[in-house]
Amino acid sequence: MQQHNLHFSEHHILITGVAGFIGSWLAESLLKLKNKVVGIDNFSSGTKENIINLMVFSEFQFIEHDVTRPLPKEAQQDFDYIFHLASMASPFEFPIYPLEILKTNIMGTINIIEFSLRKEIELVFSSTSEIYGEPHDNVPTPETFWGYVNSLGIRSCYDEGKRASEALLMAAKREYGLNAKIARIFNTYGARMRYGKHHGRVIPNFVVNALQNRPIEIYGSGIQTRSFLYILDLIEALILLANTHRSEMVFNLGNPQEITIIELARIILKLTKSNSQVIFRQSMPDDPSRRCPDITKAQTILKWHPKIDLEDGLRRTINFYRKTINSPIN
Ligand code: UDP
DSSP states (O other): OOOOOOOOOEEEEEETTTTOOOHHHHHHHHHHTOEEEEEEEEEEOOOOOHHHHHTOOEEEEEEEOOSSSOOOOGGGGOOSSSEEEOOOOOTTTTTTTTTHHIIIIIHHHHHHHHHHHHTTTTEEEEEEEGGGGOOOTTOOOOOTOOOOOOOTTTTHHHHHHHHHHHHHHHHHHHHHHOOEEEEEEOEEEOTOOSSSSSOOOHHHHHHHHHHHHHHEEESSSSSOOOOOEEHHHHHHHHHHHHHHHOOOOOOSSOOEEEEHHHHHHHHHHHHHHHHOOEEEOOOTTTOOOOOOOOOOOOIIOOOOOOSSSSHHHHHHHHHHHHTTOOOOOO
């Protein structure tokens, strides 16, 4: 654990989406810091395996619940903070569950805002770099960029859902003084991310295929870029964000080290010593050509920057998948 400087203990915290990739890591860190955590999830994309390790903490309570409905009585506790993370987030899910994604990000966020206002709870919302859509020349992208998003496109359920969530938070702040922070999270990776054709993200997909010496599939030319943040760096930033008393509301959280998807494939093949072939497939519709955050704001206000570089984070991630897929490389 690298969170040696974090002073964030003895709070009572609700996490929506606790069985997801980010939620499960956040819950574990908060529990280790001696906070009391209630986690909710409907397992639409989160998994029971992700929360097994949380069950050993006596200060953890799990409630199965879909955020599109108002919180059940047992979850209506006097929290100090809510981390509202619940949502599917994989581009593979966008064409399959567009309405569910929109409902989670609109009805779910309304429910969480209303509850936060009633109980005067501070709210941290997981927004996304997706709200910027295609950044064109605005790279590294600052928080002031308005975004270039196709409202009719296949990704719009997620882009516009998250944009609607941001608008709802701003409206509740203006009208009722909601105490909220918005984390615009750029591509994040680490253990426990799902892989596979139907919901996997690029890093777990490449790592698992490389470990099994199966072909790695690049969608498009591979010259599109992303910037990858290791999960523990993100967790640290989210906790710092909750803990800041500054009035600034919106922060990019990501790693400004931008690389092409081809380069990512090359590094993963090298680190796994894999013989996998690289195959090129049709690009995903409306796939952003570049993505890289300007994190000046987080650096200056939260005093945060990513500490784990890509190769280090990838080694940790590869170790996890090597153990869990039970497929030794040859
Ligand atoms: N991608 C790929 N192969 C995969 C999964 C993704 O080439 O198996 C590409 C995808 O088209 C995108 C980039 O990798 O250009 C990042 O995809 P991911 O789904 O991880 O996240 P996104 O940044 O698109 O939300």
